[in-house]
Amino acid sequence: MKSTANNVTTLAPHKDAHNIAAGRLLRDRWENRVNALANCIEHLIVDHDMTEANAELVAIQAYADLESTNQVARIDIDACTPHVVVLRTEGGRPVVFTVTDLMHVLTQARQEERAVVVDRERRRPVVLEY
Numbered sequence: 001m002k003s004t005a006n007n008v009t010t011l012a013p014h015k016d017a018h019n020i021a022a023g024r025l026l027r028d029r030w031e032n033r034v035n036a037l038a039n040c041i042e043h044l045i046v047d048h049d050m051t052e053a054n055a056e057l058v059a060i061q062a063y064a065d066l067e068s069t070n071q072v073a074r075i076d077i078d079a080c081t082p083h084v085v086v087l088r089t090e091g092g093r094p095v096v097f098t099v100t101d102l103m104h105v106l107t108q109a110r111q112e113e114r115a116v117v118v119d120r121e122r123r124r125p126v127v128l129e130y
Contacts, residue, residue: 017048017050017058018058018061018062020044021044021059024043024044025037034116037063037125037127040063044058072089073088074088075087083099084098084099085097115127116128
């Protein structure tokens, strides 16, 4: 809050990075995943002075949140470790993805040309197209 000369208190509008990214992604929602993420990352870097690494992470997380709207399944963060991701499907059933499992999914997607690089110059991030 900031006090002005005539003692009126004004609130500076505040948007956190996640909300900024979600807003940008919603504007590009008809784009494919690669274009939506590329546009969002560039927007965060250019218009909001984020580092590339931070912009990538914020954009990826916001995209995942928007994509999972109305999904019954969820990733169980409390059950995950650096070597396993636990997906909870309907009824809370656990589905286990080890690093090896995920690398197999990535390898298969690359063979099928569904693994796409968002920023071709930097070769990252990689997303899977369906």
